[in-house]
Amino acid sequence: MKVAVGADIGGTSIKAAVVSVLGTLKHDRILPTRSQDTPEDTVTRLADALGGLLLEAARIAGVEPRNIPVGIGCAGLIDTSRGIVQISPNLPHWRDVPLGAMLAERLGSPVLLINDANAFVLGEGRAGAGRGARVLLGLTLGTGVGGGILLDGELFTGVHGWAGEMGHTPLQIDGEKCACGSYGCLEGFVGNREIVLRYMELAGGEPTQILKKFLKDPSEQPTPETLSLAARAGDAPAIESFRQTGRYLGAALAGFVNIFDPDRIVLGGGVAQAGELILKPAREMMEERMMFPQKQHPELCLAALGPHAAVIGASLEALNRVGKNEFSGGA
CATH class of the missing domain: 3.30.420.40 (ATPase, nucleotide binding domain)
Structure with a gap:
């Protein structure tokens, strides 16, 4: 079964999960956002959580973790083509942070970074009330x-x-x-x-x-x-x-x-x-x-998808872009 790993960076918490191509959650985790942390500290904590989920996803799909795409939803102005968080209300000290590339380097997997509301509508449109x-x-x-x-x-x-x-x-x-x-x-x-x-x-x-x-x-x-x-x-x-x-x-x-x-x-x-x-x-x-x-x-x-809509949407869009060379960070 095709799966991806997704995350939604919220104001107080970061939700992450393994998501199937059908939009179902397989495993999920929640960690605090800690908006005052440096980008490096946030990436370290996020990469640790996503790394464990990548291992679970690879086991489910029967592939190497590097072949599992990662989708990240984040509030604010997001340059998806370059994987950059330009500004974000949830991360007030961040300016032009290359989150996609930073995570891709740590994880060894392709990373797609999109706006969280876009991730929400993708989730609901492909697996929820908007289908x-x-x-x-x-x-x-x-x-x-x-x-x-x-x-x-x-x-x-x-x-x-x-x-x-x-x-x-x-x-x-x-x-x-x-x-x-x-x-x-x-x-x-x-x-x-x-x-x-x-x-x-x-x-x-x-x-x-x-x-x-x-x-x-x-x-x-x-x-x-x-x-x-x-x-x-x-x-x-x-x-x-x-x-x-x-x-x-x-x-x-x-x-x-x-x-x-x-x-x-x-x-x-x-x-x-x-x-x-x-x-x-x-x-x-x-x-x-x-x-x-x-x-x-x-x-x-x-x-219809509750608090995980953006996680599901980011994951499904990451799966959708596999093979299209459209990831903001590459393995």
Whole structure:
């Protein structure tokens, strides 16, 4: 059976696994990101973990470890052709780090480095909720908002490799300044921080009694996850916060639909765990603002692969590129 090794470098943890060509996990490991570490220290820890997984993958496939491809998903601006992390919110001290080549040298296997949101949409498109879609849009909703585009199953990255940065679509020309340097970005309306701020304003500055039941202690700050629990228990400010968030998201989705004419849109990330609390208002606003609502019926759904979607997607794309000489680091 063909297998690959994949990893997803997140803000707090790095998920890694052996993944089959069908998108199933065979073995998985989690290690802390330690964002303050030097690139060399991170590569050492990551290579140690991936090295063990390569041995497992080689045993399953019946080949040498050097013949097992490795796919890495990482947030930020990623130069896939050269395997370079240009900047990453999860690794704030990294600038133009040749992660692909560094890992390839340590592991002796070919390494593919891609943006984590692209890895997410690849995973969902080939093994999850987006399977079978001709034009698939994927958005990850969390601290930030990432995005990716699949056209007939292939990743579309544009001229410079950055296509799909949907979280930085401007919704308000004089809005709050975004970390990207622009103003009024979608991320600032539907990200974790804004959902909590919107809730606190609606609740009068203090958590409601319903929400307090889901907080470990009075000093704990609400999160979209605890707010979704409170909303399902009838917390009116939490319900309204998700409703408003969904409407902003839906307005942006209508624009994406008008541009790409997708048959499916998949939402993942922590915010998406709110389910219909955010999906329903998003779907209603999207259909209200689409150009041809009577003809276009894109399906808006939740991701199916959970926290390992990017690991699976990076692995499957690494397998897809074997023999095409498109790896960012070579053995």
